[in-house]
Amino acid sequence: MTEYWFYHLETSMLEGVLPELLDKTLTRGWRALVKIPSDRLLYMDKFLWTYRDDSFLPHGRDDQPMGDQQPVLLSADAQSSAGHDCVFLIDGAEMNIDESTSRCIVMIDGRNESSVQTSRQYWKKLKAEGLNLSYWQQNDQGRWEKKA
Numbered sequence: 001m002t003e004y005w006f007y008h009l010e011t012s013m014l015e016g017v018l019p020e021l022l023d024k025t026l027t028r029g030w031r032a033l034v035k036i037p038s039d040r041l042l043y044m045d046k047f048l049w050t051y052r053d054d055s056f057l058p059h060g061r062d063d064q065p066m067g068d069q070q071p072v073l074l075s076a077d078a079q080s081s082a083g084h085d086c087v088f089l090i091d092g093a094e095m096n097i098d099e100s101t102s103r104c105i106v107m108i109d110g111r112n113e114s115s116v117q118t119s120r121q122y123w124k125k126l127k128a129e130g131l132n133l134s135y136w137q138q139n140d141q142g143r144w145e146k147k148a
Contacts, residue, residue: 001099001131002097002103002104002132003102003103003104003132003133003134004103004104004106004131004133004134005104005105005106005133005134005135006105006106006108006119006123006133006136007021007106007107007108007144008108008110008116008119008136008138009107009111009138010110010138010139011138011139011142012138014090014109016142017107018034018044018088018107019048019051019052019057021088021105022034022048022059022072023057025072025085025086026057026058026071028085030084030085030102031071031072031073031083031085031086032071032072032073032084032085032086032087032088033072033081033084033087034072034073034074034087034090035076035078035088035089035090035095036075036076036090036093037076037091037093038076040090040091041074044074045061048074057072058071058072059071060073061073061074061075062075062078063075063077068083078095080095080096080098081095081096081098081101081104082100083098084101085101085102085103086101086102086103086104086105087104087105088105089104089105089106089107090107091107091109091115092118092119094122106119106122110138123135133148134146134148135147
């Protein structure tokens with residue numbers, strides 16, 4: 001059964017936490033899918049190649065040749081998580097979560113009320129379905145604390 005983890009960003013921006021979470025995903029030997037709105041896709045693609053001077057995250061986009069062979073796939077259009085162990089839903093992105101996907105991580109921008117409300121509705125829907133949910137919130141030091 002897929003675990004749904006909601007990460008509520010309070011003190012950090014997405015760019016400050018997504019690379020670390022993707023790195024942890026790759027360390028587990030998992031393939032990741034990042035569903036992100038099309039207006040942010042190119043930016044995130046470039047960012048993951050350059051976010052640190054001493055490393056990068058190997059990834060591709062689903063609109064590029066052989067993107068689906070990358071350990072991290074960025075997509076604005078993916079409709080299913082099939083073939084991926086972990087999915088990251090950014091800015092209210094939605095998709096069908098395949099039963100073979102181990103974890104779905106919903107990133108919540110705490111500075112955006114629309115993001116918070118959309119995520120609350122998604123939480124309620126998943127809870128009503130009896131799915132496995134966890135809620136993580138950043139404290140004042142930027143560390144994650146499990147709240148639910």
